[in-house]
Amino acid sequence: MDAPNQCRWLAGASPVNAVWPLVPPLLQDELISSWLVRCALAQGCGPMTLTREVWPDLRFWCTDPDRYLSHAQMVELSRLSGMSADALHASTLIPLYRMMTGNADFPKRIAPWFLCLGIRNRRRSGGLQxxxxxxxxxxxxxxxxxRLAWxxxxxxxxxxxxxxxxxxxxxxxxxxxxPPDETLxxxxxxxxxxxxxxTQTASVDAVSFQNATDGLFSGPPRRYGDRRLLLSEWLSLSRWMIGILRTAARERSPCSKSFFLEMGVNVDGLYPPETGLPFEYLAPDERATLLANVWCMLKVGPDRLIEIAQRERTRPSLLLPRSGELPASLAALVTVLRSKRHRSNPRPQADSPRSTKSVLMRWHRLLRKFQR
Ligand SMILES: [Zn+2]
Ligand SMILES: [Zn+2]
Known part of the structure; x- marks a missing residue:
């Protein structure tokens, strides 16, 4: 069952001196929320009954269960389940978030690259695959x-x-x-x-991007032109590429088409997601299309990317993020864009009617919420 590039975040663990009568082992790479549901079903109760026993004051399933567990909460769960606190901690998303950002606390807003569950009470609109x-x-x-968006x-x-x-x-x-269900x-x-x-065969390029990103958690930095990119730099570069791909799909123009064609990306095959939601809310196939194209763009390298942007006179509004900051590995692109900067189109008046596209996007977001 192993694959050469399969990542390993957690080795798995077995309970020792558990208070609960039946505790399934924590499987390799298993999420804490998955294991807790299996624990509950093994005792013959629902997940909410189990977590109420451990943390009576906590509405555990009404928040993202894989993002936060305090030390005191972990100790109590460890006592009842017989699972070591270290193994429980390793089965949350916290260690990965720390490796990616240097910070252990997830933000209240979207955490880049972590799928969003879209929680309302105990119901969700996605975020698990x-x-x-x-x-x-x-x-x-x-x-x-x-739970990882790449x-x-x-x-x-x-x-x-x-x-x-x-x-x-x-x-x-x-x-x-x-219960009576006994499995997930x-x-x-x-x-x-x-x-x-x-099932459908996965995109080779999306898998290449996935393996490359996983490799950065434990392996050496990846080469991009003359630079060697650490995990955080790799992620911010890839995120910038996702941004410009989405802009190109939304606002098609001959200029952006030729830029992307030179980068090995066919813009005509790109469609904006129906919901228009941030990357972390998108379905696996929507993310795979974007990431496969990101992989193609990464292979081109920074020097050629800048050369193509210059030659094709690519507009700054496509390549420059709203924050105005480019990834460090493409800092030289600023000078190319500065020479062509022009005033952007005026924003539509607040009281003007919404476009058909915008109304449709809202409709699809509403449908997604109804699926909860
Ligand atoms: Zn499989
Ligand atoms: Zn069903």
Whole structure:
């Protein structure tokens, strides 16, 4: 079941001297929320009943359960479950966030590269993914990488990940599974066996980007032109590329088309996401398309990118982020853009009617919320 580039965030762990009668082992790379639901089902109760026993004052499932657990909360869970506090901590997203930002506390707003659950009470609108083939071959469980936005494919089976039930289209909400169900293998809403879902071969370029990014957590920096990029630099460069790809898909122009064509990207094949939501809210296939193109652009390198931008007279509004800051590895692009800066179009008046595109986008966001 192993693959050469499969990442390993957590080795797995077994309980010692647990108070609870039946505690399943924490599986390799398993998320704490996934293990807690399996714990509850093993005791024959719902996840909410279990977490109320551990933390009576905490509405655990109404917040993102993988992002925050205080030391005191971890100690109490460790006492009841017999699982070491270190293993529990390693099964949250906190260690990864610290490696990516140097900070252990997740922000209240979107944390770049971590999928958003879109929580309302205990319901969600997305933010968790799975591989049907892994669910078929192993005890169904969710992995740390199933919450990471650059993960769109299973590195073992090379198929695209899914983020909802293929039968009723409900987002994955394992925290709503209750007895008599004993595993995470079925949709909480319609009971569909998640492993039956048809699979699609993953995009090779999206998988390459995924493997390269995973490799930066434990391996050497990656080369980009003359520079060697650390994880944070790699992520900020990739995020900038996602931004300009989305802008190009939204505002098509012959100028941006020729720029991207030279970069190995066919803009005609790019479509803005129906919801227009930030990257961390998008479905796996939408993210895979963007990341596959990011990989193509990364392969071109900084010198050629700047040369193409200069030759194609690419407009600054496409390449310059709203913050005005370019990734450090492309700082030289500023001089190219400065020479061509022009006044942007005036913003539409606040009381003018919304465009059809904007209304449709709002409609799709509303539909997404109804799926909770
Ligand atoms: Zn798999
Ligand atoms: Zn379903």
């Amino acid at each position: 799975y591989c049907p083939k892994c669910f078929e071959q192993q005890t169904p469980h969710y992995l740390i990488q199933d 993960h769109t494919a299973c590195p073992v089976h090379h198929v695209s990940l899914l983020d909802r039930c293929e039968c009723c289209h409900a987002p994955l909400c394992p925290q709503l599974i209750t 293998g079925r949709c909480h809403r319609c009971g569909y066996e998640l492993y039956i879902a048809p």
